Amino acid sequence: MTATQVQVRVPASLRSYTGGRPVVDVDIAALGGAPTVGTLLDHLAAVHPDLERRVRDEQRRLRRHVNVFVGTENVRDLSEQGTPVVGGDEVAIIPAVSGGT
Amino acid sequence: MTESPVAASGSTLLMVGTRKGLFLARSEDRATWAIEGPAFAMNAVYAVAVDTRRETPRLLVGADSEHWGPSVFHSDDLGASWEETEGGALRFPAETGAALARAWQLQPAGADQPDVVYAGVEPAALFRSDDGGATFSLVEGLWDHPHRPRWQPGGGGLCLHTVVPHPTDADRVLVAVSAAGAYRTEDGGKSWQASNAGIQALHQPDPFPEFGQCVHKIARNPSRPDEMFLQNHGGVYRSRDGGEHWETIEDGLPATFGFPMVAHPHTPGTAYAFPLVADAHRMPPEDRLRVWRTTDGGDSWHGLDAGLPREPAYSTVLRDAMCADDEPTAGVYFGTRGGDVFGSADEGETWGSVARYLPDILSLRAARVP
Numbered sequence: 001m002t003a004t005q006v007q008v009r010v011p012a013s014l015r016s017y018t019g020g021r022p023v024v025d026v027d028i029a030a031l032g033g034a035p036t037v038g039t040l041l042d043h044l045a046a047v048h049p050d051l052e053r054r055v056r057d058e059q060r061r062l063r064r065h066v067n068v069f070v071g072t073e074n075v076r077d078l079s080e081q082g083t084p085v086v087g088g089d090e091v092a093i094i095p096a097v098s099g100g101t
Numbered sequence: 102m103t104e105s106p107v108a109a110s111g112s113t114l115l116m117v118g119t120r121k122g123l124f125l126a127r128s129e130d131r132a133t134w135a136i137e138g139p140a141f142a143m144n145a146v147y148a149v150a151v152d153t154r155r156e157t158p159r160l161l162v163g164a165d166s167e168h169w170g171p172s173v174f175h176s177d178d179l180g181a182s183w184e185e186t187e188g189g190a191l192r193f194p195a196e197t198g199a200a201l202a203r204a205w206q207l208q209p210a211g212a213d214q215p216d217v218v219y220a221g222v223e224p225a226a227l228f229r230s231d232d233g234g235a236t237f238s239l240v241e242g243l244w245d246h247p248h249r250p251r252w253q254p255g256g257g258g259l260c261l262h263t264v265v266p267h268p269t270d271a272d273r274v275l276v277a278v279s280a281a282g283a284y285r286t287e288d289g290g291k292s293w294q295a296s297n298a299g300i301q302a303l304h305q306p307d308p309f310p311e312f313g314q315c316v317h318k319i320a321r322n323p324s325r326p327d328e329m330f331l332q333n334h335g336g337v338y339r340s341r342d343g344g345e346h347w348e349t350i351e352d353g354l355p356a357t358f359g360f361p362m363v364a365h366p367h368t369p370g371t372a373y374a375f376p377l378v379a380d381a382h383r384m385p386p387e388d389r390l391r392v393w394r395t396t397d398g399g400d401s402w403h404g405l406d407a408g409l410p411r412e413p414a415y416s417t418v419l420r421d422a423m424c425a426d427d428e429p430t431a432g433v434y435f436g437t438r439g440g441d442v443f444g445s446a447d448e449g450e451t452w453g454s455v456a457r458y459l460p461d462i463l464s465l466r467a468a469r470v471p
Contacts, residue, residue: 049188057200061200065168
């Protein structure tokens with residue numbers, strides 16, 4: 001990762017949608033003029049649609065039992081998908097502990 | 102009795118959808134079963150279907166991940182491999198503002214529409230596929246129904262859980278929504294009308310509203326399609342006019358609450374139910390596993406329990422956890438929330454165990470396959 005990239009960490013259960021890769025590097029320049037978690041997920045919808053739709057529903061809302069962290073902060077505690085991202089950030093997709101059955 | 106299908110070579114396949122994945126049971130004689138699975142482990146499988154209209158049978162599955170959402174899969178090699186529908190297939194258009202919570206029903210249409218598959222979903226809506234279940238689109242005529250904003254959810258959510266296509270008239274489909282009741286179309290889904298005349302709503306001030314009944318399941322015999330059987334949230338009914346009117350058929354039943362209703366695959370007038378004591382006591386009457394059958398269109402019912410456990414039983418059979426196969430002498434199957442699956446190879450006369458100790462049984466479908 002470089003300072004011009006955002007590193008998206010993908011949980012093991014979703015790596016079949018990234019060709020097995022645990023990390024997807026995204027150029028910050030690909031996220032528009034005001035990069036956010038939302039524009040990052042929009043970008044993933046274009047390049048890894050089967051990954052993105054497991055994180056968000058078809059109305060682009062975060063699924064209930066999925067958490068997205070920027071660094072160590074859960075975006076639900078920040079500005080949800082409006083949370084800004086900058087080059088060098090790590091964004092982690094992590095299944096919530098609440099989703100068991 | 103009408104003409105029965107002729108048994109072909111092959112075996113009987115029983116799809117078993119559970120809260121934690123799909124199991125496939127195969128049997129040559131419907132007495133001993135080989136169980137495979139789970140596929141889609143840790144996904145709740147509320148909807149399964151065996152589409153035998155195709156040259157190669159297609160298995161369809163709705164699988165919900167608590168974390169990653171719902172999706173639909175199909176297999177053209179009897180479960181050896183699964184293909185996910187493109188983009189998850191069942192997706193509400195952006196302008197609806199809705200998002201799929203669960204596929205409750207995957208239902209192949211009549212034989213005259215071999216590529217049509219319906220999906221009933223939560224939030225309550227009907228989708229239609231014209232390519233065998235590979236892609237689906239929202240049936241807007243029902244979504245735009247003026248009643249829909251006033252529909253209220255049942256205990257399982259606001260879901261369209263039952264789709265009953267007419268076997269020979271592609272324009273006629275009946276669906277059931279909890280807790281809005283039955284709706285039917287006679288123009289291929291463009292317009293829909295409430296179809297609840299005679300069905301009592303126990304949880305409303307008006308006992309016979311136009312809609313708002315909590316219909317649990319409807320079944321129809323393909324050889325007498327205007328006759329349908331209905332398990333309500335309190336009440337068992339039949340219609341003999343395609344759903345326009347309903348009348349109670351409770352004489353002989355030990356209770357009127359329950360979830361499933363299964364029509365015999367080729368004998369008109371025969372249907373199967375699994376009563377529970379009451380809404381407030383969802384256990385089998387006398388604490389005994391027992392299927393109830395009518396052979397006279399609902400005028401009378403008789404309990405069937407030969408071969409079923411004699412021990413006290415307290416488990417529920419959910420709305421899609423009972424089914425019949427398509428053999429000349431029909432097999433009947435049911436599964437409990439306790440993870441037991443039982444089957445009968447002689448139309449319910451005698452029963453045996455198909456599988457034990459599975460997760461909660463949510464959905465069963467069976468058919469003869471190559």
